[in-house]
Amino acid sequence: MKFLTILLSTLVLSLATGLHSGVAQNLPAPPDHPRLLLLAGEEKQIQKAIAADPTWQKMHGAILSESDQIVQLPPIERIQIGRRLLDKSREALRRLFHLSYAWRMTQDSRYAQRGEKEMLAIAGFTDWNPTHYLDVAEMTMAMAIGYDWLYPVLSPQSRKTIAQAITEKGLMTSLDDQYNAFLRVSNNWNQVCNAGISFGALALYEDNPELSKQLIQRALTTIKLPMKDYAPDGAYLEGYSYWGYGTSFNVLFISAMEKAFGTDFGLSQEPGFMKTARYMEYMTGPSGLSFNYSDASSGKGSLHPAMFWFAQKSQDPSLLWVEKGYLQQSDYSAFTKDRLLPAVMIWGVSNPLSKVTPPASTLWTGQGKNPVTMMRSSWTDPGTIYVGFKTGTPSASHGHMDVGSFVMESDGVRWAQDLGMQNYNSLESKGLNIWGGEQTAQRWQIKRYNNLIHNTLTVNDQHQLVKGKARINASGTSGALKYAVSDLSGVYEGQLAGAQRGIGIVGDAYVVVRDEVKAADKPAKVRWVMLTPAEVTINQDNTALLTHNGKKLTLRVTTPASVQIQTWSTAPTTDYDAPNDGTQLVGFEYEVPAGTSQTLQVLLLPEKASATKKTLDLPLAQWGKK
Incomplete structure (x- = not known):
């Protein structure tokens, strides 16, 4: 541990060079756990919405039902396909987000114990495949949410093991120039990787505040590269599917900043960014098929949790016209394959679905x-x-x-x-x-x-x-x-x-x-x-x-x-x-x-x-x- 501390300090000093450290040094300390996306006590607002609205009751029930299924599954194994471990990282995020939500909403120990088991298995991986850094980013986010949300019931040894894995296999690898090219690109890699590493930095903030500050400041600076491409009107450079990827993780990052520090540091005001929700709304045809140009899948469109954040942030329910159509389906089980689904409950319950009207223009x-x-x-x-x-x-x-x-x-x-x-x-x-x-x-x-x-x-x-x-x-x-x-x-x-x-x-x-x-x-x-x-x-x-x-x-x-x-x-x-x-x-x-x-x-x-x-x-x- 002494060697790790020295290594951390050395790398932090190295990282600070060339960064705008002023904002980082001025960052206030984030709240105690849980601090990612949903603070302590905010479950009550969700529970109130569940009791009052059949839609949110059904969505909540779908997440719990899927969590019950996850409890019965064996932990993820490190099986790489080609150059990617990404499907395992995404499944880890899906499982840990669902399980952590289920525990916070019900306090049922089965969900916490299964989440702890999953995280310990992932912590035991040799690495999270930093040569394809999206894999590390999503795995770090998965572990960060599980660690932060289940923190009160994790054993001291589990906390130590999971935190060490997040640090060594996640945060530290992002300081290595052979892996962190995402900092210099203006596509979804930047958005996803900055979000994932920042979640890890926030989850472990008290363990090494200076490292966390520097990683968060680095993200606040470099995530502006892809955000510039939303200008002037919100059209997303990479099309429908990658909007669902890059923009969703960009929103996760902004939402995490807002909850942890009470500000998004002006990111949501980047030209075109708030307009991009309207772009996405128009991208789905009446048949339910998306306008799938570029590298997009050819199937039906899907529910996007990030749209609920945009509607909440802009106080514009008409942005949810397409999402409302999805919520009118009788079966929500397909939604649970979305690894970000619990975010719908965080961002969505304050949106009055009864007030969702069609967009004004065709x-x-x-x-x-x-x-x-x-x-x-x-x-x-x-x-x-x-x-x-x-x-x-x-x-x-x-x-x-x-x-x-x-x-x-x-x-x-x-x-x-x-x-x-x-x-x-x-x-x-x-x-x-x-x-x-x-x-x-x-x-x-x-x-x-x-x-x-x-x-x-x-x-x-x-x-x-x-x-x-x-x-x-x-x-x-x-x-x-x-x-x-x-x-x-x-x-x-x-x-x-x-x-x-x-x-x-x-x-x-x-x-x-x-x-x-x-x-x-x-x-x-x-x-x-x-x-x-x-x-x-x-x-x-x-x-x-x-x-x-x-x-x-x-x-x-x-x-x-x-x-x-x-x-x-x-x-x-x-x-x-x-x-x-x-x-x-x-x-x-x-x-x-x-x-x-x-x-x-x-x-x-x-x-x-x-x-x-x-x-x-x-x-x-x-x-x-x-």
Whole structure:
């Protein structure tokens, strides 16, 4: 222990160099245990809400029921998959958050004893896999919550063993330059790792106040790097799934600061951060499917505990319109797979669900590094039209070559879809380097990641330019048209002299996708495609009929006057590409002569609008003009 104390002191002095230590030195001492997220006595507010509201009673019951199941499970073992221990760290966080909540709310010793057993098993791991530091961060957070919340009933020896593990396998490894690259990046790693280590530092504050202060100050300084990417409007750089990761841990960090020190040090006022909840709300379509661009899963959206924090912080219940829909489900058991679920009870019970109303607008646009527009006909009609339109750049963290891509649904069917991410280990285990960002990187050879399978344009069978960028140049509602327009020329530099795309909902009845392209000094073969789960029947009048789940959609090409609509397979052509069962591409190719301009306009007509004859035919420059 003497050696450890000397080592700690030496490293603390080293760490202090180059840090803004003034704030750290001025940090007040945090409260006694429990000090993370939910202070002593605050259980009463939750218990009061449980007694008064059937929704919170059901959520509380689901957490306790899952905790009863966890009690019967053997402790987690250190089994690494590829280069990751992350699934074990996440399961540890899920178990310890659930068990600790269950004990605090019921005082049932079974939950505390099982949590103690879990922590001692994890403390015995050789390490928490610092070479993939997310693993350490989530494991440290798991152990910190368990240690802090169960502190009164842990045996002295268990406290010592668990605290030593948090220190040596968590906090200390974050001081090692070979592991702490997260401090210098502006993606979810920064948010998750700073949050996890700070939870550990807070949990062990009294053991080494100076170390804890320095680690917390380091986080307060460096977490601003990813937070800058929320500016100006809250659009999250890495898309839906990683919002659920990075933003949730950012919120956990801010909430922990507020509880421990009575302030968030201005973090919530970083430009765009409080606006990001609105972005997330619009990212779920009426079908329940998310707008899953970039590395996002392709399944249904999910309940996000962080949304309850945003609603509470901003005192805006309308942010919970989508979450309220989830809470109206009869079965909450699926929610318990979320490792952060107990946070819903911490942040949610002060939100009056009876006052949750739909958002005021049916269109939302966010600029930034990966700008998006989402629009819909209605917030209350489950069969309404929904469109998500993405611009940005393939060079964004977790980016795809999907600039100009879109999703579209009506009648409860996602007609134009995105395959989303492929499991990382399925690619890395075959030796692929999927994290390269250069134009020739192996990442772009993966079917799901390049533009050939996204709902955008491909020119002469070439990839979009990684360095290219596009923004939303115009968006809004004008008369009967909800719309967004983007200049995509930057991602087709050298392939086209210019490219603009506009997408709109016309009269809340149908969707128009209009491309205005110009060939350079050589002819340009432009391919227009849409990925769909539907069966496709091609007609001879520039139309195709799409059918799925008993619903119908007509795809009509209005310009050029004559094209050959066709389909393409999405089946894998390599041993590493994932199967894309139940999908195909529908679209057409058109050769634009050298130096000439051409409009490509496609209408997506739900069954109720399929007979529409008079349709929008307006140059993009006039969209939005009365």
